Structure formats: structure tokens, C-alpha cells
Amino acid sequence: MVSTLPATTERAFGPVDSTLQPMFTLRAGISAQYALAHVSLLLLCAEQTSDEITELGSGVERGLIWSMVHSVEMARTVVDSLLERAG
Template sequence: MKKLVPDQSKTPVRNGRSPELDQANKELLQKLALRPTGTSLAKSIKHTSGIPVGNNSLFAIREGINAEEALLHVSLLLKSAEEVSDEITERGSGIERGLIWSLVHSVEMARAVVDALLDGSRHRPSLK
């Protein structure tokens, strides 16, 4: 007898957590643990260190850029990513459209956090 319904494909079962995400979280916690005790993270961030952008890249973050200027650049980069993602969403269909929309939403939230930090540092009354 011929089967009318093909066998279900054997897709690997995912536990919902990505090893890459776990590693990124672990690295972030390690970096946070390295800051001096008794000092808030906001007060300890003064300027950038020089690091390469990506693996084997020709580009690098310059050392010594103050934190506010670096955050302004991050905000601009996120705004660009937001606009590009928005354009791509219009051309997507089905699952791709949902995934791209999720990306747009994540970028918008990241940019909102950066902008809130910048706005908060500008409008904060002096405690001197």
C-alpha cells in the first residue's frame, strides 16, 4: 500500500536556549565582574578602549573616545539598522516578515536605551 502522507522529517529538538547566547551572557557577566568594587558602571565608563570590529577586520574602535560620543555613534548606527530593517520588512513575506519585524523591534529598543542614557546624562541636575 502506498503512503499518502510522507514521514515527518526528523528535526533536532531545541531546548530553547542557544549556546552562543549562553556564552555571550557569561562573557558579559565576567566583564561586569572586572569593574572596581564600590564604583557604579556608569561612573567607571569614561572612554573607549581600542578593539577590532569583527574577526580579521581592517576596522577598529579608536581608543580614547569619550562615552557620550561613543553612545551617539551607537544611536546613529542603530537608527540606520532600524531604517534598513524597515525597508526589508516591506519586501518580506510569511515567516521572514515576522523575523525581520522582530529584528526591527529589538533595534528600536536598543536605540531607545542608548538615547535614554544620553538624554538622562544631559538633563540630570548637577549634585555639586
């Protein structure tokens, strides 16, 4: 299933400098499986970071952070499920 997805296309992102050029670029030609594996790692980092800062929040902040933790966890689960099927 993942193997039928096309490879990445070039896409700039990140902070913009004074010439309005983004700092980073995603290279074209990265396989969907490799890209999704990296997305999974990024989501795991976001999940762990959010989980740590949850303890610093209180009231509404804590609820919002937990919402973010669960959203990131669900997104990572979807990506990981796709990668498992790709074998």
C-alpha cells in the same frame, strides 16, 4: 551617569584579510557619551533599513524582520534615554 563610564579601549573589528588582521579599529579614549551617540545613529540606520526590507518579506521572513526592527528600536531607545540623562 554616562559621564561616569570609562572611555573606549582599542578594539579591532570587521572583515579579516589574508594576514588575519581586521580591517577596522575602534580608537581608545573616545568618551562614552560620544560613543553612545554614534551607537544611536548606527541603530537608527539599522532600524530604518530593516523597516524598508520588511515590506519585501513574506510569512516567517516578515515576522523575523519585524522582530529585528523592534529589537533595534528598543536598543536605540535605551541608548537615547541614557544620552538624555547625560545632558
